Amino acid sequence: MNIVILAAGQGKRMYSDRPKVLHSLAGKALAAHVVDTARALSPRRLCIVYGHGGDAVRAALDAPDLSWVLQEPQLGTGHAVRQALPFLDGQGTTLVLYGDVPLIRVETLQRLIHAATGGVAVLTVELADAQGYGRIVRDSAGSIARIVEQKDASAEERSIREINTGIMALPTERLGEWLGRLSSDNAQREYYLTDVVGMAVEAGLPVRAARPEHEWEVLGVNSQAQLAELERIAQRALAEKLMEQGVRLADPARIDVRGELRCGRDVAIDVNCVFEGRVVLDDAVEIGPNCILKDARIGAGTRLAAFTHIEDAAVGVGGRIGPFARLRPGAELAEDVHVGNFVEIKKSTIAAHSKANHLAYIGDATIGRRVNIGAGTITCNYDGANKHRTVIEDDAFIGSDTQLVAPVTVGRGATLGAGTTLTKDAPPDSLTVSRVKQASIPGWKRPVKFRGQKTEDRGQ
Ligand code: UD1
Ligand code: CA
Numbered sequence: 001m002n003i004v005i006l007a008a009g010q011g012k013r014m015y016s017d018r019p020k021v022l023h024s025l026a027g028k029a030l031a032a033h034v035v036d037t038a039r040a041l042s043p044r045r046l047c048i049v050y051g052h053g054g055d056a057v058r059a060a061l062d063a064p065d066l067s068w069v070l071q072e073p074q075l076g077t078g079h080a081v082r083q084a085l086p087f088l089d090g091q092g093t094t095l096v097l098y099g100d101v102p103l104i105r106v107e108t109l110q111r112l113i114h115a116a117t118g119g120v121a122v123l124t125v126e127l128a129d130a131q132g133y134g135r136i137v138r139d140s141a142g143s144i145a146r147i148v149e150q151k152d153a154s155a156e157e158r159s160i161r162e163i164n165t166g167i168m169a170l171p172t173e174r175l176g177e178w179l180g181r182l183s184s185d186n187a188q189r190e191y192y193l194t195d196v197v198g199m200a201v202e203a204g205l206p207v208r209a210a211r212p213e214h215e216w217e218v219l220g221v222n223s224q225a226q227l228a229e230l231e232r233i234a235q236r237a238l239a240e241k242l243m244e245q246g247v248r249l250a251d252p253a254r255i256d257v258r259g260e261l262r263c264g265r266d267v268a269i270d271v272n273c274v275f276e277g278r279v280v281l282d283d284a285v286e287i288g289p290n291c292i293l294k295d296a297r298i299g300a301g302t303r304l305a306a307f308t309h310i311e312d313a314a315v316g317v318g319g320r321i322g323p324f325a326r327l328r329p330g331a332e333l334a335e336d337v338h339v340g341n342f343v344e345i346k347k348s349t350i351a352a353h354s355k356a357n358h359l360a361y362i363g364d365a366t367i368g369r370r371v372n373i374g375a376g377t378i379t380c381n382y383d384g385a386n387k388h389r390t391v392i393e394d395d396a397f398i399g400s401d402t403q404l405v406a407p408v409t410v411g412r413g414a415t416l417g418a419g420t421t422l423t424k425d426a427p428p429d430s431l432t433v434s435r436v437k438q439a440s441i442p443g444w445k446r447p448v449k450f451r452g453q454k455t456e457d458r459g460q
Helices: 030-039 055-061 077-087 106-115 172-181 195-202 224-244
Strands: 002-007 045-050 066-070 093-098 120-126 135-138 144-148 162-171 207-210 255-263 273-281 292-298 309-315 338-346 355-363 365-367 378-380 390-392 403-405 408-410
Touching: 002 030, 002 077, 030 045, 030 055, 030 093, 045 055, 045 077, 066 077, 077 093, 077 172, 093 106, 093 172, 106 120, 106 162, 106 207, 120 195, 144 195, 144 207, 162 172, 162 195, 172 195, 195 207, 224 255, 355 365, 403 408
Parallel strands: 002 045, 002 093, 045 066, 120 207, 255 273, 273 292, 292 309, 338 355, 355 378, 365 390, 378 403, 390 408
Antiparallel strands: 093 162, 120 162, 135 144, 135 162
16 A cells, blocks of 8 residues: 655645644644554555655655655646655555645544545545535436536535545556546646546446544644644544543643653643643642643652643652742652752752752752752852752751752761852761851941931031
């Protein structure tokens, strides 16, 4: 089997400099959805017909299993498939897909391919409003006779509600002849792929229709409004799938998965969470509202409170994170680590049972077990030119409002007094404090404002 994905159209109505098929749906380019679906059918050859300005498409999607076919100029869908012919395996079925119809399902295509046995199969749907589409013309016996484009159709043909979705399965050995016979003598001066249907009927081959299970599978993207509509459909389908797997969603209409989200058992996700890239939530993870997770792994039983933001980071088993916590790339938390509000962690490992509950910046640090990081602690990791590491060993206690000027090490069991600016290593099991000694001046009077004095007298 061959698959040809048509993606040479310009997509003018997107009003965007980005090629249409590279617009993102559920975190993935439109055409990448189609390519992935095509791959699931294990075709012998997988061709993408791309057009002028399509180098970005090629660069974004290129892979060893794809053949790229430039169609220039673009003279219609029949012309597009003809350009791909030299790249196809001469036998079997050729399946035509559209790069801007991203939600087509593998099961539907399998049925279409089956329907094409010994002939041609067209994926069709009946629409209340068929405006703009090619219509399926059937003979008196109800068999498909041909497809007529909207612009070429008579008034009577325009009243037909069964339309061509554009997705077809064709016998490859016949394609060369049929495509060679196409004419552009029609309302749009294009070579219509749809005209091969009439040719198949003429040749006495069966032409069958297959139907998608859901109408949304065949929706195309031509505008930002349609893209947004398909995004909602895709998200709803992803939410349904998660719930089928046992994930508890507070509201399936208020979750966005822009990539791959894998969940264990008894995972609960509150409203307005966004998952990007690859995210894994192990068993019994609970995600509070408004959390954003990108390329993250969350260990079993961990709770993320509201507004937690995690990117390229891992949280261990039984963690307590947030609200308003930020784990940046390279943050790796072991089991039972607590990270509270307004704590930012970057490129740091934190061993089991350690806590940073309020207002801290931890960057380029290695933190041991059972460490307590007080409020306002800052690892001063950057000297303006280079980054340096901070090491805090097991059981250390870092008092509030402490600056650790890296590179610096806090020894095992050490305590840093509040307000310390640590510039040298703190020895283990000792108190280190860099505070100015506290003093009190008895009876000290606050300054008062002068009254009735002339300006020039003041300050003498
Ligand atoms: C086509 C069908 C029509 C069907 C409709 C479904 C033909 C002649 N008409 O209409 O029966 O109802 O799709 O949406 O096939 N493309 C190319 N090269 C070209 C022209 C198009 O690669 O020269 C690609 C486009 O990028 C797009 C697809 O083919 O992915 C369909 O093109 P489009 O112009 O949207 O379809 P229509 O001709 O309107
Ligand atoms: Ca201070």
